[in-house]
Structures are given as structure tokens and as C-alpha cells.
Amino acid sequence: MMDPTRGLQLGLVFCWQWLLILAALTFEPFEHLPALLAVTAALTLMVHHEKAQLPAPSSLGWSLLAGFLVLVLIKPGCRLRGGEQSRLCACKSNLKNVATGLELYAGDWAGQYPPELGYITPNYLKFLPTCPAAGKDTYSHSYRVHAEQYTVMCRGCYHHGAAIDTPNYPRYTALEGLLEHPPGGLL
Template identity: 30%
Template sequence: MAIRSELSLHCRGKRATCQESEIESATSKAGAFFMKHTSVYARHWGFTLIELMIVIAIISILCLIMLPNMMRSRDAAKLSSCKYNLRAIAAAMEIYATDNSGMYPQRLDLLTTVDTNGHAYMRTIPNCPVAGNNSPYLQGYEVVSAPKNAYTLSCQGNYHKIMGLDSNYPKYSAVRGLMDSQDAEEDEK
């Protein structure tokens, strides 16, 4: 209806009289014009199969690039957690030695034993996140009499091979601290 009124105003400006058939003809042409552009406009709202396949391919390539980095980050986090566990056990052992005339415990389970005051040095002995419930720290604990009642504590097994560590590493020593490889241990000697 708005098109019809605009056309009648337009006709009045050019000529004094305008035929009704001219208005109808112009209206139908204008309607055809708008219909034609509306259908083209509506067609551009959807995606073609090729466009969708290209987007899926790009997303797949990005995932393939990111996946190894995420896996490496996850393994590095587990190794970091294992090192933290070794340091936590070592800290509890130092407190135990302070309370027991400088002597380290002969077994790690002594750290979880509750004393007369109702305290324990650790609630539980932590597990290596890679090993799961099979705690390699219990097998890797060794008290060495020389030098001066020292100890070594290691993550027994080959759990961190993917991160490039030797078997039975990381290792914590009362004398050397945290060691990542046999090379570091030999350098210290």
C-alpha cells in the first residue's frame, strides 16, 4: 500500500493525471523487484556444503595441532605432582628426624603413625599420579647409614619415561635434594 501511495504522488508531480493502470503496472514491477531481492537475500542466510566442510576441516586441523601440546602438558603436570609428593614426604621426614634425635624413619609408614598427642607427620603416603594406587614411593624408600643417616626416596619404576626421565626417577636425597636424572646424580658426586 505504501508503494501505491508513493507512486501516485510521483505521478502527480510529473503529470496532472495518472492512469490507474500505470500505478498497477509500477506496483507489480516494484513488488517483483522486492520479491526477487528477498529470495536472493534469503538464500545467503544459509551455508553451502562446501563452506561447512571447509570450517570443519579448519577446526580439525587446529585440534590436531593442539592435541600433542595438551597431552605433553598433562604429562608435565603429573611429573610436577610426583616431584611435589617427594618433597612433601621429605619435609615430613625432616620433621620426624627433628623429633627423633636426627634419625630418619626406617619405613615410610612410620610417618602416618599417630603419636600420643594424636598427630601424625602425614595423613597418608601420597601416590604418584602416573602409578595410581600402586605407590612407588614405598618401594623406592631406602635409609642409608652413611653419610650421617641419610635417605633416598624415588619414584620406583619407569612411570615418567614419556617425559624423558630414567627409570626410578625423579629421586629425592637428603644430601642432594631433588634429582631428575642419573646424570644429575653423577654430577653431584
């Protein structure tokens, strides 16, 4: 029968190897550094424990260590390229919030949209948001209004890491709603 400590040690070695592979594949090795250090520290602790022939630690202690390591390992593994995707998601949310502010304004002004985006602050939107990928307001200068239609977009090319290579996307229009890509732009 195999010693449970040895099984946990082998499991940690396996996790450590997969973390190294994951770090190499994502081209973001420093993102996985805390997990690599945690697994390395746990392996070192186990090796020193075996060499000193200390009494076996409680199974609760090993369970807590294993649970902690699983949590540390899951976070980096779940979000390959997650940074770009989360910034795109936040940008799309910003556009929806701006669109809601524009619709509220139009509701109070007989269906007319404001001539400039700044008109919706602070009554309909506390402040104009900034695109998290650009780090600045990319929406104000892109706002276009014609009669009962408008278009507002993330002006520039800040989301190429999230597979949006077309400038001025995502965008929101009164007629089509949120557009992540140009019509017909997806394969």
C-alpha cells in the same frame, strides 16, 4: 565496509582450521573435540542466521560468543602433552612432601630417619601419596636409609611421556634434594 558478523565468521573458520591442525599434531584429537564442536556449532548458527536474514544480533551477544570460544580454544592449545607434565609435577610434589615428613620425623628422633617410610604416617604425613602416573604408591618400597641419609624415589618407569626415560626417577635424597634426571643425564 565489511559486516562485523562476516569478520567473526571468518575468525571462527580460521580458529577451526588451527584446532584441526593442533589436534592432528598432538596425537590427542579427542582432547580438542569440545572446542571443535563449539566452533562448528557457532559457524552453523551464523550460516543459518545469514540464510534466514534475521535482524543482526547485538554486538554484546557476538562478544560473549567470541569470548566463550576463545576460552574453549585456549585451554587445549596451551597444554600440549600437559597431562604427562602435570603428573610429573604432582609426583615431584609428592616426593617433596615425603621428604618434609622425613625431616620432621628426624627432628623429633635426634636426627635419625625412620627405618621404613610408613613410620611418618599419620603424625608427620596424613597418608603416603600415590604417584598419579602409576596410580599407586611407588615410594614406600623405594625408600632407603643409611645413618643420616635417605633416598626415596618413584620406583618404576612411569614418567617416560614427560621425557624421563630412566627408571626410578624422579627421586629425592637427603644430600641432593629433588633429582628429576640422573646427574649428567640431561643433554
